[in-house]
Amino acid sequence: MTHTLELKQHANAAIDELRDEWIRISSTLHANPEIAFQEHQSAALLCDALEAHGFAVTRGYGGLETAFCAETKGAGEGPTIALLAEYDALPKLGHACGHNIIATSSIAAGVALHKVIGELAGRVLVLGTPAEEGGGGKLIMLENNAFDSIDAAMMVHPAAWTMTTRASLASSRLTLEFTGLASHAAAAPEDGLNALEAVILTFNGVNALRLHLKPDARVHGIITHGGTAVNIIPEYAAAQFSVRAARPAYADEVLQRVIQCAEAAGIATGAQLKYTVKPGYKNMLPNQIMARLFAENWQAIGVEVHDPRPNERMGSTDMGNVSQVVPSLHPYLAIAPDGTAGHSIEFREASISPNGHEGLLKAAKGMAMTTIDLLSDPQLMRAVKQEFAATVSN
Ligand SMILES: [Zn+2]
Numbered sequence: 001m002t003h004t005l006e007l008k009q010h011a012n013a014a015i016d017e018l019r020d021e022w023i024r025i026s027s028t029l030h031a032n033p034e035i036a037f038q039e040h041q042s043a044a045l046l047c048d049a050l051e052a053h054g055f056a057v058t059r060g061y062g063g064l065e066t067a068f069c070a071e072t073k074g075a076g077e078g079p080t081i082a083l084l085a086e087y088d089a090l091p092k093l094g095h096a097c098g099h100n101i102i103a104t105s106s107i108a109a110g111v112a113l114h115k116v117i118g119e120l121a122g123r124v125l126v127l128g129t130p131a132e133e134g135g136g137g138k139l140i141m142l143e144n145n146a147f148d149s150i151d152a153a154m155m156v157h158p159a160a161w162t163m164t165t166r167a168s169l170a171s172s173r174l175t176l177e178f179t180g181l182a183s184h185a186a187a188a189p190e191d192g193l194n195a196l197e198a199v200i201l202t203f204n205g206v207n208a209l210r211l212h213l214k215p216d217a218r219v220h221g222i223i224t225h226g227g228t229a230v231n232i233i234p235e236y237a238a239a240q241f242s243v244r245a246a247r248p249a250y251a252d253e254v255l256q257r258v259i260q261c262a263e264a265a266g267i268a269t270g271a272q273l274k275y276t277v278k279p280g281y282k283n284m285l286p287n288q289i290m291a292r293l294f295a296e297n298w299q300a301i302g303v304e305v306h307d308p309r310p311n312e313r314m315g316s317t318d319m320g321n322v323s324q325v326v327p328s329l330h331p332y333l334a335i336a337p338d339g340t341a342g343h344s345i346e347f348r349e350a351s352i353s354p355n356g357h358e359g360l361l362k363a364a365k366g367m368a369m370t371t372i373d374l375l376s377d378p379q380l381m382r383a384v385k386q387e388f389a390a391t392v393s394n
Contacts, residue, residue, distance in 0.1 A: 004376050007119060011112040011368040012301065015361055022108045022364070023357045025049060029100035030352045033089030036135035039066040042087040043128055046107055050126060053111040061128070062146030064137060068128035069146070072114040078122025079151035079381050081371045082326075083109050084319070086132045086155065096343050097133065098158035098335065098351035105156055105363035112368045120375040125150065129318075134173075136281065138318035142325060152290065152327045152374055152384060155319065156363035158351060159332035160340040164291040164298075166308045166332055168284035169218065170251040171244035171316040172277055176202060176262050177225075180271040182235035192233030196226050198262075198271040199237040205261030206241070215311075216246040217254045237271075244316055246283060281316040282324050285391050289384045290329040290370065297369035303333070303362055315342065327388040331366065335359035 015022070025045060034042050043066045047057045055070040062069075087103040089095045110126035117124060127146065131137035141147065180193030206219055213219070221241035227234030243258055245251035259275060266273035295305040319330045335358075336350035350356055374381050 003119070004372060007116045007372050007376070008297070008369045010116050011372060012365045014112040014115045015108050015364045015368065018108065018111065019361060021049070022104050022360060025107065026100045026104040026357065026360055027352060029087055029103060030095045033094035034087075035091050036088045036131035036133055036137070037064070037066060039087050039130050042103070043068055043130070046085060046087065046103055046128060049107055050110065054114055055110065055126065062141030063144035064130055064140055066128070066130040067137065067141060067146070070110065070126040072110070072117050072124050074117045074120040074122045074375065076121035078120065078375055080123040080125060080149055081374055082125040082127050082147070082150045082153040083367050083371070084153055084155035084322075085126060085128050087128070088131050088133050088135065088137070090133055090343060093343065093345075094348055095351050096345065096348035098347065098356065099132065101158045101335065101351055101356055101360045101363065102155055105360045106367065108360065108364035109367035109371070112364065113371055116372070120372065122375045124371060132318055136318050138322050142321055147322060147326055150326050151381065152287070153322055154290065154329040154367055154370065156366060157330060157332050158335040158356065158359055158363070159342070160334055160336045160338050161306060162304060162332060162334045163306050163308050164294045164329065164331040165286045165288065166312060167246065167286065167314060168281070168320050168330070169216070169244040169246060169314050169316045170248040170283040170320070171242055171280035172251065172255055173280050174241040174243060174255060174258060175238065175276045175278070176241070177238045177274045178236070178266060178269070178271040179274070180233065180235045180269065183233045185231045185233050189233060193235070193270040194233050195237035195269070195271045196234040198265040198269040198273070199223055199226065199239045201265035201268055202239065202262045205264055206258055209257055209261060213254060214245070214250065217250065218242070218244040219254065219258055242280070248283065281318050282320040284317060284320040284330055285323040285328070287327040287329055287384055287387060289380070289387050290327060291331070293373050294329055294331055294366055294370045297373070298362070298366045300369070301362065301365055303366070324392060327384045333359050333363050
């Protein structure tokens with residue numbers, strides 16, 4: 001048996017040995033959902049566990065109070081591999097994206113690696129990365145250089161289909177504000193300028209535009225202000241849109257056309273438009289060499305790995321931004337029946353089911369084994385970096 005294989009078996013055994021602790025942590029996170037930037041209890045729970053198992057933990061990291069960095073070092077100089085933990089929940093829905101599994105699997109993999117790291121060269125970091133659900137925690141951490149010393153990063157997302165190479169959509173957030181003129185809605189409507197109608201026209205314009213968008217484009221919005229009283233012509237109305245596509249250039253083109261819909265609505269109603277664009281998540285560039293290693297490791301423990309489907313539906317993630325700065329992997333692991341939607345009650349239940357618990361152990365093992373591969377073979381790490389450099393420059 002090779003040394004690498006032996007280390008992998010030790011790491012996997014360590015994950016199984018502490019199985020009850022991982023399930024307890026995942027269940028505690030699930031039962032106490034905290035939304036973006038407010039993950040104080042969740043971060044503390046994870047930091048406590050890492051510390052108890054021998055990690056040096058920095059609480060508050062990369063410009064975020066609820067982020068953390070936990071470190072363990074090997075015998076000599078070598079690459080730094082980061083395992084990312086997300087632990088934010090969705091407003092009202094709770095852990096319907098299964099981030100309790102993401103967090104716990106990265107912690108479990110980290111602790112398992114800590115037990116074998118003495119036989120490896122390099123470092124393992126467990127990075128707590130808050131606010132994935134719309135807050136862009138990793139973007140803030142990137143701005144604060146939290147990924148500077150990292151050679152490769154990975155995390156596993158629970159899903160309804162197992163695959164290691166799925167991409168994600170480039171996205172941005174558009175906020176629209178229309179200012180009209182208030183007047184009595186019954187006695188003097190001719191004196192008003194209706195800001196709400198401008199928002200409604202924008203939605204109708206976008207819906208007409210939709211017919212002519214490529215299949216990967218996604219435009220979806222909500223009305224955040226629609227007036228204050230029915231007997232007043234709304235003088236202020238606002239909406240938010242998320243605009244996404246597989247490639248940043250096309251996402252930007254669609255964004256410009258959505259803005260034109262809003263401008264047209266402003267002209268039609270006479271309401272003044274003000275808009276702001278928040279640059280969003282970049283598309284994910286899965287490192288193919290890491291993906292191959294990960295798939296082989298998963299297959300070795302009996303996980304069936306699929307290719308993404310040709311018309312695979314995708315969301316966006318701030319891991320996309322990380323993947324454009326360091327070689328990254330964001331595999332998906334099925335914990336729910338094929339076809340189960342993310343961000344649903346069914347997925348929330350799956351995240352705490354026996355399948356969810358088994359999934360978190362498999363996710364942890366995949367990360368531990370792949371990290372062992374990367375830390376024990378400098379040539380492999382060089383190839384990962386070469387592929388990254390070639391992908392990013394394209
Ligand atoms: Zn998620």
